Amino acid sequence: MEFRWQHTGEPVSMKRFLTKHGISMRLIKAIKHGEGEFRLDGIPQFGEITVENGDYAGIWLPAEGADPEVAVSSVPITVLYEDDHWLVVNKPAGLTSVPGPTNREDTLVNRVKGYLMAQQAENQKPHLITRLDRDTSGLVLVAKHRVAQSMTTWEPVAKTLRKTYLAWVDGQLTPAQGTITAAIGRVGTSPRREVTPAGQDATTKYWVEQTFATATQVKLELVTGRTHQIRVHLSHLGHPLLGDQLYAGPTTLIQRQALHAATLQFHDPFTDQDLQWQAPLPEDLEQLINQLK
Known part of the structure; x- marks a missing residue:
């Protein structure tokens, strides 16, 4: 695989040129250690490499x-x-x-x-x-x-990566939208996480989509990505996910946590286009909604 871009402007080092185009330092170091090649106009380069105006510079990987x-x-x-x-x-x-x-x-x-x-x-x-x-x-x-x-770790791309989830929680969640900001950490050796001042900062945004007699359908977006973040934050509010035994969610209607990664979008650096997808609800969540109605 070869990836290359044309440089315009003042001469720059190969390292600076590659990081500007989203190649991580980890990958650059791997190439330096023989796991690929740095190339100028398709020709392998070694040592200190300078990219001049008009050069096509990049990398080759097996x-x-x-x-x-x-x-x-x-x-x-x-x-x-x-x-x-x-x-x-x-x-x-x-x-x-x-x-x-x-x-x-x-x-x-x-x-x-x-x-x-x-x-x-x-x-x-x-x-x-x-x-x-x-x-x-x-x-x-x-x-x-x-x-x-x-x-995906390159800032211009990482900033565009957005995931939304659908969840069904116990009780009627209010207000209709909000932001949950509460640090999350592990307490003891249990796989269960908890809100704790000693934990890592965690932020979750939510929007109520539908309210039922005993439950609420919620759309959520993670600002941070901690282990069990949605499950912990909603449990902390007193509204655990239906079916989530680890966080004391009711299991009468569904036997697994009622959580679905529904949409995903980001800006594709290879095509310079915005990509987005939506996953249909699985049968067990469709059945859950019908029961709640």
């Missing part, structure tokens, strides 16, 4: 082979979008995002790896940009190569 440490799962995935750089997947509830101590064989990463291998993709190592809890359904953005992964 294709990423499949990680032998990651198992392959042939279970199908639901792909909502795919191009040379990105994969957008609709993750079902009950599926862990990444391999861990209790599951290394069939997570979203294992399934995406199986999908890429079956497609004989040039790069077969998926990079999850967004992650969801095991029992949260909805959109997950996957970078198909290291440069795309690097671009």
Whole structure:
């Protein structure tokens, strides 16, 4: 893979030129250590490199082979979008995002790896940009190569990455919209997080979409991205997610947390276009709404 851009202006160092175009210092260091090449007008360069006005400068990286440490799962995935750089997947509830101590064989990463291998993709190592809890359904953005992964941390792109969630909470949430600002941290060894002054700053915006007799449908947007953030913040308000056993949510109508990553949008640095997607509600959440009505 080669990525290059034309420089206009005063001479600059290759490092400065690349960071200006969204290549992370981590990736630049990897190339310096032999994992790729710096190029000027398609010719490999070494040592101190200066990019002159009119030069086409960039990087070349070998294709990423499949990680032998990651198992392959042939279970199908639901792909909502795919191009040379990105994969957008609709993750079902009950599926862990990444391999861990209790599951290394069939997570979203294992399934995406199986999908890429079956497609004989040039790069077969998926990079999850967004992650969801095991029992949260909805959109997950996957970078198909290291440069795309690097671009998502680049400020002009990172600022445009926006995710909204739909949640169904116990009781009638008021006011109709608001911002929850409360630090979140771990207390003891439990997987449960809590609002605690010693935790990390966390901010969640919400908008009430529909009120039922015993529950409320809410749209939410994360300003920060802490573990279990939505679940902790809503529980802290006294309105835990329906089905969320870890945070004392009622389980009469649904057996998993009623949380869905509904929309995703960002500015694609490769095409200079705004991309956006919406994930349909899974059957269990449709049934939940019908029961609440």
